[in-house]
Amino acid sequence: MTGESEKSWILMATARSPTNIAVIKYWGKRDEELILPVNDSISVTLDPDHLSATTTVAVSPSFEQDRMWLNGKEISLSGGRYQNCLREIRKRARDVEDEKKGIRIQKDDWNNLHVHIASYNNFPTAAGLASSAAGFACLVFALAKLMNVKEEYGELSSIARQGSGSACRSIYGGFVKWAMGNNPDGSDSIAIQLAEETHWNDLFIVIAVVSSKQKETSSTSGMRESVQTSALLKYRAETVVPSRVLKIEEAIRDHDFASFARITCADSNQFHAICLDTTPPIFYMNDTSHRIISLVERWNQSEGTLQVAYTFDAGPNAVMIAPNRQAAALLLQRLLFYFPPPQDTDLTSYILGDKSILQEAGLQSVEGIEALAPPPESKDKVPRKKFAGDISYFICTRIGSGPKLLADENQALIDPVNGLPK
Numbered sequence: 001m002t003g004e005s006e007k008s009w010i011l012m013a014t015a016r017s018p019t020n021i022a023v024i025k026y027w028g029k030r031d032e033e034l035i036l037p038v039n040d041s042i043s044v045t046l047d048p049d050h051l052s053a054t055t056t057v058a059v060s061p062s063f064e065q066d067r068m069w070l071n072g073k074e075i076s077l078s079g080g081r082y083q084n085c086l087r088e089i090r091k092r093a094r095d096v097e098d099e100k101k102g103i104r105i106q107k108d109d110w111n112n113l114h115v116h117i118a119s120y121n122n123f124p125t126a127a128g129l130a131s132s133a134a135g136f137a138c139l140v141f142a143l144a145k146l147m148n149v150k151e152e153y154g155e156l157s158s159i160a161r162q163g164s165g166s167a168c169r170s171i172y173g174g175f176v177k178w179a180m181g182n183n184p185d186g187s188d189s190i191a192i193q194l195a196e197e198t199h200w201n202d203l204f205i206v207i208a209v210v211s212s213k214q215k216e217t218s219s220t221s222g223m224r225e226s227v228q229t230s231a232l233l234k235y236r237a238e239t240v241v242p243s244r245v246l247k248i249e250e251a252i253r254d255h256d257f258a259s260f261a262r263i264t265c266a267d268s269n270q271f272h273a274i275c276l277d278t279t280p281p282i283f284y285m286n287d288t289s290h291r292i293i294s295l296v297e298r299w300n301q302s303e304g305t306l307q308v309a310y311t312f313d314a315g316p317n318a319v320m321i322a323p324n325r326q327a328a329a330l331l332l333q334r335l336l337f338y339f340p341p342p343q344d345t346d347l348t349s350y351i352l353g354d355k356s357i358l359q360e361a362g363l364q365s366v367e368g369i370e371a372l373a374p375p376p377e378s379k380d381k382v383p384r385k386k387f388a389g390d391i392s393y394f395i396c397t398r399i400g401s402g403p404k405l406l407a408d409e410n411q412a413l414i415d416p417v418n419g420l421p422k
C-alpha cells in the first residue's frame with residue numbers, strides 16, 4: 001500500500017441506489033442467516049430521483065475501525081447483516097490504483113483497511129417504503145466500486161440479499177425478479193432483470209404516505225412469525241406464487257395492464273391475508289389503507305376494466321400503479337377529493353416528486369382541490385366524507401433505473417479531508 005504521505009490519504013466512492021416495490025411479494029425465509037426466501041418475487045424499481053439511498057464509502061489508513069452514519073447519525077455496524085455484506089465484498093476486493101492521487105492499494109491490504117460509510121435516504125427510513133432495500137443495494141454497490149470488485153451484477157445482488165432480502169432486487173432498474181433458487185448455499189438466489197425501465201414507459205406511480213412513523217413489527221420478525229404459524233403462507237409459496245410469477249412475467253412482456261394490475265392487487269391482498277393468518281395477527285394496513293383500496297376497487301368496477309393497481313408492503317402506505325399519465329391524473333383527482341391537504345398545507349409540500357401531473361389533473365391550487373366534484377362512481381354508495389390529515393403526503397413517480405456511481409466528488413457525503421460525514 002502506498003500513498004503520498006502514508007497516513008493522510010482518503011479514497012472514496014459515492015453511489016445512488018433506488019428502492020423497489022414488489023408486485024409479487026417476498027414473505028418468508030427458508031434460511032434466516034443467508035436470507036433465502038420461500039418463493040420467487042417480482043418488483044418494479046422506483047425512480048431514484050424520488051426514492052433512493054445515496055451512500056459514500058471511504059477508505060484510509062488513518063481509519064481505526066469500520067464506522068457508519070445513517071441520515072447523519074452514527075449507527076452500529078456490529079449487526080450480522082452489515083458484517084456479512086462487508087465480509088463478502090472484502091473477499092472479492094482487488095488491486096486499486098488512483099494515479100492522480102498517487103494511491104496504490106493491493107488486494108491483501110483490504111483486510112487491514114477500515115471504511116467509513118455515510119448514507120442518506122431521500123424518503124422516510126423504516127416506514128414500509130423499503131429503505132433497507134435501497135440502503136443495502138447502495139452499500140454493496142458503492143463498496144464494490146471502491147474495492148474494484150469485478151463481479152457480475154447477479155453476484156452483487158446475492159451479497160445485497162444478505163443485507164436485506166428485498167435489496168437484491170434494487171441492483172437493477174426496471175422490472176426485476178428475485179429467483180428463490182434451490183442451492184443450500186444461496187448461490188442461485190439472485191436477482192434477474194426482466195425488462196429495463198424503458199420497456200413500459202407509460203406506467204405512472206402514485207404513493208400515498210399514510211404514516212411515516214416507524215412500524216411496530218419489522219418485516220424480518222413479521223415474516224418469521226408467518227413462517228412459523230401461517231398455513232396460508234405455505235400454500236401461497238408452493239401453489240399460488242409459481243403460476244402468478246409466470247402470468248405477471250407474460251403481462252410485463254406484453255404490456256398487458258389488466259393482467260398486471262389484477263395479479264398485483266391479488267398478491268398484495270394475499271400477503272396481508274397471511275399477516276392476518278399469523279399468530280398473533282399482524283396488521284400493517286390501517287383504516288386509511290382500506291379506504292384507498294375501496295376507492296380504487298369502486299373505480300375499477302364502475303369502469304369494467306382495471307384503471308389502476310394498488311400494492312402495500314409491510315406498512316399502511318399505498319403504492320398505486322396507473323397505466324399512463326391520464327389515468328394517474330384521474331386517480332389523483334379521486335385521492336385528493338377524499339384526502340385533501342390539511343388546512344394551511346400548500347400543495348407543493350403535499351404532492352412530492354413529479355408534480356407536473358397536477359397540471360394534467362387540473363389541480364394547480366388548494367382551491368382547485370376544494371372545488372373537485374365527487375367521483376361519479378361514488379354516487380349514493382358512500383357518504384361523501386373527507387379525510388383531511390389522514391395522508392401525510394403523496395409521491396408521484398415512475399419506474400426507474402438501477403444503481404449509479406456519482407462521479408462528482410461534490411456529491412460525496414464524507415469530507416475528503418477529515419473522513420467524517422459532511
Ligand SMILES: Nc1ncnc2c1ncn2[C@@H]1O[C@H](COP(=O)(O)OP(=O)(O)OP(=O)(O)O)[C@@H](O)[C@H]1O
Pocket residue numbers: 053054055070119120121124125126127128129130131132133134135136139166218219220313314315
Ligand atoms: N441508506 C441505508 N443504508 C444502509 N442501511 C440502511 C439504509 N436505510 C435503511 N437501512 C437499514 O434498514 C433498516 C430499516 O429496515 P426495515 O425493513 O425496518 O424498514 P424499511 O426497509 O423502510 O421497510 P420495508 O422493508 O418493510 O418496506 C434500518 O434500520 C437500517 O438498518
Ligand SMILES: C[C@@](O)(CCOP(=O)(O)OP(=O)(O)O)CC(=O)O
Pocket residue numbers: 021022024025026027035041130132163164165166167219220221313314
Ligand atoms: C413486504 C416486503 O416489502 C418484505 C420485504 O422484506 P425485507 O426485505 O425488508 O426483509 P428482510 O429480508 O428480513 O430484510 C415484500 C417485498 O419487498 O417483496
